[in-house]
Amino acid sequence: VNRLSTLAAHPRRTLGALAVVLAAVGITVGSGANFTASAANPGNVFATGSLSIGNSPSTALFSASGLKPGDVNTGTVDSHDGRARLSPRGVGRPSA
Amino acid sequence: VTRLHALAAHPRRTLAALAVVLAAVGITVGSGANFTASAANPGNVFATGTLSIGNSPATALFTASGLKPGDTTTGTVDITNTGSLAGDFALKTSGATGYTALLGQLDLVVADCGAWTTSAPSCTTGTTTVYSGKISALTNQALGSYSGGVKHRYKFSVTLPSSTDDTYQGKSAQVDFAWSAQTS
Numbered sequence: 001v002n003r004l005s006t007l008a009a010h011p012r013r014t015l016g017a018l019a020v021v022l023a024a025v026g027i028t029v030g031s032g033a034n035f036t037a038s039a040a041n042p043g044n045v046f047a048t049g050s051l052s053i054g055n056s057p058s059t060a061l062f063s064a065s066g067l068k069p070g071d072v073n074t075g076t077v078d079s080h081d082g083r084a085r086l087s088p089r090g091v092g093r094p095s096a
Numbered sequence: 097v098t099r100l101h102a103l104a105a106h107p108r109r110t111l112a113a114l115a116v117v118l119a120a121v122g123i124t125v126g127s128g129a130n131f132t133a134s135a136a137n138p139g140n141v142f143a144t145g146t147l148s149i150g151n152s153p154a155t156a157l158f159t160a161s162g163l164k165p166g167d168t169t170t171g172t173v174d175i176t177n178t179g180s181l182a183g184d185f186a187l188k189t190s191g192a193t194g195y196t197a198l199l200g201q202l203d204l205v206v207a208d209c210g211a212w213t214t215s216a217p218s219c220t221t222g223t224t225t226v227y228s229g230k231i232s233a234l235t236n237q238a239l240g241s242y243s244g245g246v247k248h249r250y251k252f253s254v255t256l257p258s259s260t261d262d263t264y265q266g267k268s269a270q271v272d273f274a275w276s277a278q279t280s
Contacts, residue, residue: 034278035181039149041157041173042191042272046202046231048256049162050266 055079145244146179149275157252157273168255172219174212175239175275176247183277185239187250189231190274195267199232202254208239209249219251226250231271241280 007014061075103110157171177183187206192199206227210217227237231254242248252273256264 035145035147035179035183036276036278037148037179037183038274038276039151039154039175040190040272040274041151041153041155043156043270044158044171044273045156045160045268045270046158046198046254047161047163047268048198048260048264048266049164051164 053079145181147177147181147183147277147279148179149185149277150174150176150178150247151275152176158254160254161268163256165256165260166258168253170254171252172209172249173252173273174216174247174249177242177244177277180244182241182243182280184241184280185275185277187227187234187237187239188274188276189234189271191272192232192269193271194269196232196269198264198267198269199271200230201260201264202231202256204229204231204234205253205255206234206237207251207253209251211242212247212249217249219249223251242277 056078061077062073064071064073067073152174157173158169160167160169163169175185177185189199204227205225207219207223208226209219209223226239227234239248
């Protein structure tokens with residue numbers, strides 16, 4: 001506390017001391033100068049693919065009522081894959 | 097006037113006196129002489145060295161499209177200290193554009209395949225991994241100190257993790273790999 005009081009009592013001297021410290025820090029940092037060099041491999045592109053399903057029709061394939069044992073119903077749907085390969089398990093098969 | 101008359105009246109005596117004075121002056125001046133010597137170290141030269149980087153190729157290492165979870169794509173590049181001074185080399189990414197979140201998803205492994213000798217070093221065995229993490233986290237990776245003329249080959253492997261969800265479908269991001277060096 002004594003020291004701080006001394007500093008507070010002599011603001012000009014304190015400022016002067018701070019200025020000297022700042023200058024010293026500046027010189028120290030500045031002396032870290034080096035030769036430098038740089039190069040780049042620019043414009044690397046990373047793009048993901050997409051996977052999507054189109055089904056036509058996209059409505060119900062069956063609207064069967066009044067089924068009795070032995071009845072057969074059929075329905076068809078077109079599917080096509082996106083950019084990635086579509087697994088056959090990805091579409092529901094019309095059940096017999 | 098009387099003195100000049102007296103000198104003029106005895107020209108021989110006057111000449112003798114003048115000769116004595118001349119001799120005295122000569123002796124006085126001559127006595128200041130010294131032996132001296134000199135030599136020089138001439139033509140001192142001060143020249144700075146250079147630090148520069150050559151990268152081959154200097155173009156993009158990746159043009160990866162249609163990536164799906166689990167895919168890995170690779171690229172190699174040769175980095176040369178084309179200067180005369182040794183330098184501390186470093187690698188970082190910069191100039192990210194597009195769907196930059198993808199760069200926070202892609203895993204990058206940078207392997208130092210070693211220095212060139214008469215031929216390129218192998219990138220399959222004896223490599224040193226200098227970076228392993230997300231592309232976006234490659235901010236300033238130290239690569240070591242290379243002397244002037246030394247050339248290293250680096251292999252980049254980029255993987256889209258298998259755990260990648262549909263958020264990343266159909267996205268594209270672009271980024272630069274930037275090399276830097278400063279004198280050691």
